[in-house]
Amino acid sequence: MVARLFRLRVALAGGLFRGSFGRAVRVTLGLLVCVGAAAVTPFAVAWLTEPGELRNVLDILVGGVVLAGAFFVPLFDSRRNLAPRQFSLFPAGAGKVAWSMLVTTVVSWSFVVLVAWLVAMYFARPEWRAAGGLAVAALVLAALFAVVAVRVGAGLSQLLVGERFAGGLRLSGGVLCIALLPLLVFVIAESLRSDTNQVLVDAAGVVAWTPFGAAFAAIGEAGSGDTAAAMMRLAVVGGVAVVLAIAWFAIVARSLNSIERPRDVLSARRGLGWFERFPARPAPVIAARQLTYWQRDPRYRIALIAMPIAPVAIVVAFLVAGADVMLAAALPLPIFMLLLGWSQHNDIAMDSTAIWEHVASGIRGWADRAGRLAPALLFGVPAAIIGSSVTVTFMGDWRVLPAVIGMNIGVLCIATGVASVFSALMPYPATRPGDSPFVQPQWSGSGSGTSQTVSMLVALVLSVAPVWVSAAAIADVSFIGNMWALVFGIGFGAVVLLGGVAIGGKIFDRQGPEILAVTQIFD
Known part of the structure; x- marks a missing residue:
């Protein structure tokens, strides 16, 4: 099952390049830009800031935003994610389907971009060397958490919302994103206006105890010699990742034993404005x-x-x-x-x-x-x-x-x-x-x-x-x-x-x- 799904994932990833030559060139350039931006951003932050509290705060906040996006983006828009129901006719049990989908999630362009960013983070932070192997473990744990979060977010959306309500859910997500942008601008403006960056420090203090930012906070704690606090933060990430993994297996089992109410294929769904959503x-x-x-x-x-x-x-x-x-x-x-x-x-x-x-x-x-x-x-x-x-x-x-x-x-x-x-x-x-x-x-x-x-x-x-x-x-x-x-x-x-x-x-x-x-x- 894993090998078959792996080949399917590779085919889906390569399908982006199919079509005209111009489309292949545009897709290639887009992927190179995404990977390059992910790899350059940590070095840009290192160039703009000195090693210390501000850089640690930025790492926690940026890392928290990235890992939160890994959960919430598929939750509001799961169109690009495989659904467990698509494998209901395969001669495989729910556990095997769940494990295969979870393992092969790494075969995607989004995961390549995530890995490029995490590797660049490690090499752009010389001060992380003091954390030793704990820094590598924290980054690996962050990547694993992202994989599980993507699967659970998409699985919940496909199971609870389905295709019938997907348009309204995407609309709600877009409205929330627009609503949160001014808050982001406000936090940035307040931090620039303050000499102590107290807004960012307080925000990072909260994010550091969530599964989204705890892995990056653990590296800073380990680098400063507080191994006990670092292990507590890693326990937060690992514990939530385990809970999400268990939830993912339950979602797959439920999805394979239930069907979504079918939509009327004869109903018009184009040109109806808000009624389409x-x-x-x-x-x-x-x-x-x-x-x-x-x-x-x-x-x-x-x-x-x-x-x-x-x-x-x-x-x-x-x-x-x-x-x-x-x-x-x-x-x-x-x-x-x-x-x-x-x-x-x-x-x-x-x-x-x-x-x-x-x-x-x-x-x-x-x-x-x-x-x-x-x-x-x-x-x-x-x-x-x-x-x-x-x-x-x-x-x-x-x-x-x-x-x-x-x-x-x-x-x-x-x-x-x-x-x-x-x-x-x-x-x-x-x-x-x-x-x-x-x-x-x-x-x-x-x-x-x-x-x-x-x-x-x-x-x-x-x-x-x-x-x-x-x-x-x-x-x-x-x-x-x-x-x-x-x-x-x-x-x-x-x-x-x-x-x-x-x-x-x-x-x-x-x-x-x-x-x-x-x-x-x-x-």
């Missing part, structure tokens, strides 16, 4: 339709343009009144998150020409509620993370970043959860598709002002908890306090969000005809 299930389809509305419907675009105006006006008023700069810097984003989530409180009426399909087809209320929140969350969560890094930059203290992120995401989740309830509980006629976004229908039922006022008040009251906890963490800065504010903000917001979807779904199931009557009153 979501599976054919009620909630994802509604989410794709809502994202299409946000992209094309002027009613939503006008709202998105108008929402940032209120936070800016409030900040200007606070500054004119002589408020503290830190307070003025922290206010705009949570206000924007509140307005973004609250704007969904009458989304069911904005969809008045299509809501009858949900009622007539018997779609569950929770599916309608969850699908409609997708645009606000997919746009709001990255905006919360990006905006939090900008907010902390103006506040001038990077240590409060977790508290600020927890506050903003918590407010967003609370506002969307409350809006999910009031969208079904107190709908009112909205501007019809195709009309001017500035026209609001008038009717004699329960006024729009009541729905808007009550939903905003409820969202404000529930937002007090995460804002209070985060404000306390910002006022009295500590690592534990800020991490607690992050966990509490996200956790409390998630509870309110899930509760809002459940309650709103129940209301939708019970009052579907009444909701339809309100939304269709002017159609």
Whole structure:
């Protein structure tokens, strides 16, 4: 089995060069550039830094990013990885398939690039010679961890998500990458602005005790003579690698004894925009339709343009009144998150020409509620993370970043959860598709002002908890306090969000005809 899969891996690796001569040249140049960049980067770091704490910190952080990518990239995008189900018809047991796939993972261009980088790291760090054989063992252990991480990440994605939901998972991964880029820029900027590089040192201290950075931290510990600490860090990497290996064998056994629900081969999957990236299930389809509305419907675009105006006006008023700069810097984003989530409180009426399909087809209320929140969350969560890094930059203290992120995401989740309830509980006629976004229908039922006022008040009251906890963490800065504010903000917001979807779904199931009557009153 190993020999057969080895030949298959070699054929797949060589398949990149097949085709025209120009394609072969481009692939060759691309691979040479990747391998060359991986080999040159450690020497560039050695040329720019002196042996000491800063170089050790950079090695831990860069190594942690590389090994974390080995797990998370296949988790979000497993298209280029063999799936265990592809070997279900082979006359081999689950253990043999798992072992063969694990061993032959080294026959890939990505592993060649990884090895080139690790070898270059060893030769570019003369100070690692003091660690002796422990340095080599740590690098080998890092390579083995990467191999197991790739297999487990891809295996989990293929088993739990499958082809039906792969597009949505890739989209989520892309959104997270975009959201994390400002944090990376913020950390680099703060480290360059500081003479002590305290941001990088603190970050490396955390990464060094994770399986992603422990191997590189162990080399530094062994070089300084602390062999006991080095062995503890290697134990972290080795222990997690063993756990992942056991998980990989379990994943293969489960994959070979289960099948994915087949997709309809007759359904169109090209030229459908957002619908291509979501599976054919009620909630994802509604989410794709809502994202299409946000992209094309002027009613939503006008709202998105108008929402940032209120936070800016409030900040200007606070500054004119002589408020503290830190307070003025922290206010705009949570206000924007509140307005973004609250704007969904009458989304069911904005969809008045299509809501009858949900009622007539018997779609569950929770599916309608969850699908409609997708645009606000997919746009709001990255905006919360990006905006939090900008907010902390103006506040001038990077240590409060977790508290600020927890506050903003918590407010967003609370506002969307409350809006999910009031969208079904107190709908009112909205501007019809195709009309001017500035026209609001008038009717004699329960006024729009009541729905808007009550939903905003409820969202404000529930937002007090995460804002209070985060404000306390910002006022009295500590690592534990800020991490607690992050966990509490996200956790409390998630509870309110899930509760809002459940309650709103129940209301939708019970009052579907009444909701339809309100939304269709002017159609």
